[in-house]
Amino acid sequence: MSDEPRDATATAAADADAEVTGGLADRWASFRDREISTVLLTVVGVAVFPFLFNNFLDGYTQLATLMLIYGIFAVGFDILLGYTGLLSFGHAVFFGGAAYAAGIFSASVSSSPLLVLLAGTVFAVLLAWIVGFLSLRRGGIYFAILTLTFGQMSFYLAASPLAFLTNGENGFTSVNIGHLLGVIDIHGGVPFPLTMLVDNMLYVFVAVMTVLSVAMANRILHSPYGTVFRAIRENERRAEFVGLDVWRYKLMAFIISAAFAGIAGSLFTIEGNYVPLQSLYWTESGRIVIMTVLGGVGSLFGPLFGAGLYLYIENIVSGFETLGPFWHLILGVVFVVAVVLFPNGIWGGIDYVRDMVVGGEDE
Amino acid sequence: MTLLADILTILLNGLQQGAIYVLLAVGLSIILGTLKFVNFAHGALYLVGAYLGLFITGQVPLNNGQLAEWGIQSYGIGLGFVAALVIVPIVVFIIGLLMERFIAQAFYDRPDTDQILVTFGLAIIVQELLRALLGGSSQPFPQPSWASGPIALPVVGNFPRWRLGVIAITAVLVLGVYALVEYTDFGLIVQAGTLDGEMVRLLGIKLSRPYLVVFGIGAALAGVAGVVGGPLANVNPNIGTEQLVPAFLTVVIGGVGKIEGAVVAGLMLGTLQVLLIQTGYAAWSQVGIYALAALVLLVRPQGLLGSEVDVS
Numbered sequence: 114m115s116d117e118p119r120d121a122t123a124t125a126a127a128d129a130d131a132e133v134t135g136g137l138a139d140r141w142a143s144f145r146d147r148e149i150s151t152v153l154l155t156v157v158g159v160a161v162f163p164f165l166f167n168n169f170l171d172g173y174t175q176l177a178t179l180m181l182i183y184g185i186f187a188v189g190f191d192i193l194l195g196y197t198g199l200l201s202f203g204h205a206v207f208f209g210g211a212a213y214a215a216g217i218f219s220a221s222v223s224s225s226p227l228l229v230l231l232a233g234t235v236f237a238v239l240l241a242w243i244v245g246f247l248s249l250r251r252g253g254i255y256f257a258i259l260t261l262t263f264g265q266m267s268f269y270l271a272a273s274p275l276a277f278l279t280n281g282e283n284g285f286t287s288v289n290i291g292h293l294l295g296v297i298d299i300h301g302g303v304p305f306p307l308t309m310l311v312d313n314m315l316y317v318f319v320a321v322m323t324v325l326s327v328a329m330a331n332r333i334l335h336s337p338y339g340t341v342f343r344a345i346r347e348n349e350r351r352a353e354f355v356g357l358d359v360w361r362y363k364l365m366a367f368i369i370s371a372a373f374a375g376i377a378g379s380l381f382t383i384e385g386n387y388v389p390l391q392s393l394y395w396t397e398s399g400r401i402v403i404m405t406v407l408g409g410v411g412s413l414f415g416p417l418f419g420a421g422l423y424l425y426i427e428n429i430v431s432g433f434e435t436l437g438p439f440w441h442l443i444l445g446v447v448f449v450v451a452v453v454l455f456p457n458g459i460w461g462g463i464d465y466v467r468d469m470v471v472g473g474e475d476e
Numbered sequence: 477m478t479l480l481a482d483i484l485t486i487l488l489n490g491l492q493q494g495a496i497y498v499l500l501a502v503g504l505s506i507i508l509g510t511l512k513f514v515n516f517a518h519g520a521l522y523l524v525g526a527y528l529g530l531f532i533t534g535q536v537p538l539n540n541g542q543l544a545e546w547g548i549q550s551y552g553i554g555l556g557f558v559a560a561l562v563i564v565p566i567v568v569f570i571i572g573l574l575m576e577r578f579i580a581q582a583f584y585d586r587p588d589t590d591q592i593l594v595t596f597g598l599a600i601i602v603q604e605l606l607r608a609l610l611g612g613s614s615q616p617f618p619q620p621s622w623a624s625g626p627i628a629l630p631v632v633g634n635f636p637r638w639r640l641g642v643i644a645i646t647a648v649l650v651l652g653v654y655a656l657v658e659y660t661d662f663g664l665i666v667q668a669g670t671l672d673g674e675m676v677r678l679l680g681i682k683l684s685r686p687y688l689v690v691f692g693i694g695a696a697l698a699g700v701a702g703v704v705g706g707p708l709a710n711v712n713p714n715i716g717t718e719q720l721v722p723a724f725l726t727v728v729i730g731g732v733g734k735i736e737g738a739v740v741a742g743l744m745l746g747t748l749q750v751l752l753i754q755t756g757y758a759a760w761s762q763v764g765i766y767a768l769a770a771l772v773l774l775v776r777p778q779g780l781l782g783s784e785v786d787v788s
Contacts, residue, residue, distance in 0.1 A: 202592075250773075254588050395717075406593060441607075442600075445597055445604055448593075
C-alpha cells in the first residue's frame with residue numbers, strides 16, 4: 114500500500130487535465146481531486162446524513178449533530194497526527210478549553226452564536242501557541258507526554274483552583290446561547306423544504322461549520338504549506354536540510370489542529386448548553402486519538418468517519434442487550450487490530466480494497 | 477508539635493506518596509531506557525496487580541459485572557497479604573514476558589507513536605475487560621493485619637504502620653533492581669545493550685533474552701505496585717490510567733533509564749503533593765506536580781539525572 118495519500122497535490126492538477134480521457138475510474142479520480150468536488154461531496158454528505166441516519170441506522174438527530182462536531186475535531190487532529198506525524202495526548206485541552214471559553218463568553222459577554230464560536234476558537238489558538246511552544250521542544254514520546262502533562266494540569270486547574278470560573282466538578286451550567294444573527298433560533302426548527310431532511314436549526318449550523326472546516330482542511334493540506342507537513346512526517350531531518358524551519362511548521366500544524374478543536378469545542382457548548390469538567394480529562398484526548406486512528410490517519414474523510422463510528426458504537430451499540438456491556442472492550446480490540454494490521458485505519462482499508470478491485474493506479 | 481516534627485511528617489508522607497510513583501516509574505524507565513519501548517499499558521499492569529492482590533488476599537463480594545450475572549457471588553482465595561506479595565509479581569512477570577514476545581517485539585522497529593497507540597489500546601482492553609467482568613464499583617483493599625494501626629515513632633509521634641510498610645517494601649525492591657542492573661553480569665549486558673545494541677550483538681551476545689527479562693521485571697514491579705498501593709485507596713478499573721500519568725512524569729523528570737532519577741523524582745513529586753495538602757493548598761496539589769514536571773522539562777529536557785546523549 115502506498116504511504117503517500119493518493120490525492121497528492123502534484124498529481125491532482127495533472128490528472129484533471131490529462132487523464133479525463135481514461136476510463137470511468139480515472140474520470141472519478143480526477144473529479145474527486147478537485148477542491149470544488151470535495152466540498153460538494155461534503156455538502157451532499159452532511160445534507161442526506163441525518164435522513165439516512167434516522168431512518169436506517171436507529172440514530173437520532175442530536176447524535177448526528179454530535180458526530181459532526183467530533184468529526185471537525187478529528188479532521189483537525191489528523192492534520193497533526195496523520196499529516197505531520199505528531200501524536201498529541203493533550204488535545205482535550207483545546208476542545209474542553211474552547212468549550213469553557215465559549216460558555217463563559219456566552220454567559221458574561223455576548224450570546225451571539227457566531228461570536229461565541231469565535232471566542233472559543235481564538236482561545237484555543239492562543240492556548241495552543243503556548244502549549245505548542247513549550248511541548249514541541251522535544252519530539253516523539255516527549256511530545257506525547259508533555260502534551261499529556263499540560264492537559265492534566267488544565268484539568269486539575271479547572272477542577273478546583275479555577276472553580277470560581279468553571280464551576281468545578283459540576284461543570285459550567287450557565288451557558289447562554291442567543292439567536293443566530295439576532296433572528297434565527299438556533300435550537301428551533303427549520304423552514305419547510307429543509308424539513309424533509311433535517312429537523313432542527315442546530316444541525317444546519319453545525320453542518321455548515323463542518324463543510325467549512327473540511328474545505329479549509331482540504332485547502333491547507335493541498336497547499337505547498339501542507340506538503341511541508343508531509344515532508345516533516347516522512348523525514349524530519351531531511352526537511353531540515355532542505356532549509357525548512359521544521360520547528361515553525363510543526364508549531365503551525367499544532368495551532369491549526371487546535372483551531373479545529375476549538376471550533377468543535379465551541380460548537381459542543383452551543384449544542385449541549387453545558388460544559389462538563391470531563392471534557393478536559395485525558396481520556397477525552399484518548400477518544401479523539403481512537404476516532405482518528407480508527408477512521409484512518411492521513412485521509413480527509415477517514416477521521417470524520419471514525420468519529421461517527423465511535424459515537425455510534427458508544428451511543429447505539431452500547432444499548433444492545435448482549436453486546437452492550439462490552440462495547441468499550443470491543444472498541445479497544447478493534448482499535449488494537451487496526452493499529453497492528455491497518456495503520457491507515459478503516460478508510461485506508463477501503464481504499465486498499467477498492468484499489469484491488471478497480472485496479473487502481475499502482476505506485 | 478514542633479516544627480521539626482512537622483517537617484519529618486511531611487517528608488514521611490511524601491516518601492509514602494512518592495513510593496508508588498517510584499515503583500511504577502522504575503519499571504517504565506528500565507523498559508523505556510533499554511528497549512526504547514513506550515509502554516502506555518504500564519498502568520494496566522498496576523491495575524492487574526491490584527485486582528490480583530485483592531483476589532489472593534480475600535473473598536471479595538461481587539455485586540455487579542458479568543461474573544455476578546453469571547452467578548458467581550465472590551472472588552478470592554484468602555491466602556493472605558504476604559502470599560499476594562510473592563504470587564502477584566510472578567504472575568505479572570509472566571504477563572510481561574508474553575507482552576514482550578507477542579506485542580512489543582513487533583513494534584520495536586515501528587515509530588514510537590505506533591508503540592504508544594498499541595499499548596494505549598491494550599490498556600483500554602484490560603481496563604474494560606475487568607470492568608465488564610467485575611463491575612465498575614470501588615472495592616476496599618484491606619491492609620495486612622500485621623501492619624494496621626499506628627506506630628509510635630520518635631519525634632514524629634504516631635504514624636500509620638502501613639505507610640512505613642509501603643516505604644520499606646519500595647526501598648527493598650528498588651534497591652534489588654538497582655543492584656541487579658549495576659552489579660551483575662546480566663545488568664552489564666543490559667546496560668551495554670542500551671548504549672550500543674549493535675556492538676553487543678557483534679560481540680556474540682544475544683540481547684533478546686535479557687530484553688525479555690527486563691520487560692518482565694518492569695511489569696512485575698508494576699504488579700507489586702498494585703498490591704502495595706491497593707490498600708492506600710480503593711481498587712476500581714480506573715486506577716491504572718490514573719497512576720500512569722504521574723508515573724510517566726516521574727520517569728521523564730528523573731531521566732529515562734535512570735533508576736536513581738526515578739527515585740529522586742518520585743520523592744520530589746510525592747513531597748510536593750503532601751506539602752501543598754498540609755499547608756492548606758490542597759486544591760493546588762495535583763496542579764503542583766504537573767507544573768513542577770513542566771518546569772523541570774523546560775529547564776532540563778533530558779531530566780534531572782538524565783545524560784545529555786540520551787536526548788532523542
